[in-house]
Amino acid sequence: MESLYYTNAINLFYKFGPQRMAQIRKRIPEPQHIWEADKQTLIQTGVPEKVIDEFIAFRPTINIKKEWEKLDNLGVRMVTHKDDEYPELLKELYSPPIALYVRGTIPNESFPKLAIVGSRKVSTYGKQTTPDIAAQLAQTGIIIVSGLALGIDGLAHQAAVENNTPTIAVLGCSIDDASIYPRANYQLAHNIIKTDGAIISEYPLGTAPLKQHFPARNRIISGMSLGVLVIEATQQSGSLLTSRHALDQNREVFAIPGSIYNESSIGTNNLIKMGAHLVNNAQDIIDVLDLKTSPLFADDGPVTPDTYEESLLLPLLSKEPIHVDILVSTSTLDMAAVSATLTLMEMKGKVRNLGGMMYVRSK
Structure with a gap:
């Protein structure tokens, strides 16, 4: 001690x-x-x-x-190279952290880990793809590692939490309550701990989230993972730095393709052009990493309507985002009925609200 x-x-x-x-x-x-x-x-x-x-x-x-x-007093533990909890893959780095400050539990080595990173300014497309892919991965027992940032990071952690799967958030500051950054994800950090995941950092108490800390933080995100999935990145995105760390560390790099007209997809499309694995679903990642997992997409049967209103809306909904106004104009239901039905369908897990009055099917 x-x-x-x-x-x-x-x-x-x-x-x-x-x-x-x-x-x-x-x-x-x-x-x-x-x-x-x-x-x-x-x-x-x-x-x-x-x-x-x-x-x-x-x-x-x-x-x-x-x-x-x-x-x-703050419930923070320290894990060093001598401890079983210290991730084995991190020990391979040229400059591994001297120690990790931990709240929660770092899942053991039997659970494969994948980093998910991307833009803080997430598009509607990112709001759709991130929860889908992250949930698929979480359901197979894959541990999602990310940085608790706004945007893609937070969405990936949230998907794991919602599927009761541990996830690991690596911070570029200290991990006591007063220091958690960004503050908007304070409750998410606590939810991560409650679902047997962990928030970790190499920085001691009292360390502020300084700009220069984040490149070092990124090497830990990629270093403790088998690969890095980039879901949206501009040409100058910090998430591309994480993918470069991954290459230097001999990790796999994955990317989700996006529209050539979307600035947030320039980075991911370029990664694919340079040899990153193109990802359409979680199975693509599992195949490349050769992971032994349970079947990903168990057939839960078709989604069936429970009410007359649902029977009108379900055929109009798909994995492509659709605006509420279009549902109103094509379903013969008025705005109040459409809004109420969508809210109930969201509670049942049949649809997902992407924000901006855009909806997609969950299954």
Whole structure:
């Protein structure tokens, strides 16, 4: 346990990142010895003298046990390379995290993990495809890894939660309640924990979501996954950086094709052009990764109408989004009846509301 105290304390010194710590630990393997080392010993690690001087000045400002108590009080655990819970695939990285701060439970290695990333500004197409694909994956026991961001990330996590499947959110900041980012996904983060998933980060308590943290966060998302699925990305999207990490880490890259007229599909279409696996459904991913899973699409039978109003609307609904106004004009029902029927059908899981008064069939 004392080793964890010192690891946490060292993590608080932000100039000792993963690469520098790997360099230090070649000479000084134990965290306690790093914390207590004199200047001459630390200089032998090859770390610049200026940084060593800053570290030596930093140490007296930290009460190691009190810093650990802060984690305990906030329900945050620390997982290191020595722990079974530390993802095996992460250990393969050139600069794996020194430790992971965890709330919830990281699913064990018997559960395959797939990263899903994409644009924060999600289109109607993205709102349709992300829950569909993510739900299909979750239903087979595949663990979805993403970054809790607005847009595609949040939709992917939400689909897993709704299917009672664990999912892992990797944050670019600390994971205590006061720091969870973005705040709009605060409740989603708690729902992830409640469904036996985890929110994790390599950053200690008090770390803000700074811009430079997110590329490092992305390497963890791809690094702990068998592959990365990109669902919508502009030409400059940060999710493309995650796909580049995946290639560097020898992971598979998948992409969902989109309209050539949609800016949010430029990145994914280019990925496919460069050799990423084109994905139409979850089975495409399962086949490439050669995963042994239960059949994806169990036949639940046809969706049948329960009321006269449903019998008029169901034939008009498909996987292509349709506007409420069109349903009104083609169904002979008035707006009030269409809206009420769609609401009931959504509650039954027959249709999904994409926003903007657009609907699709769920099955």
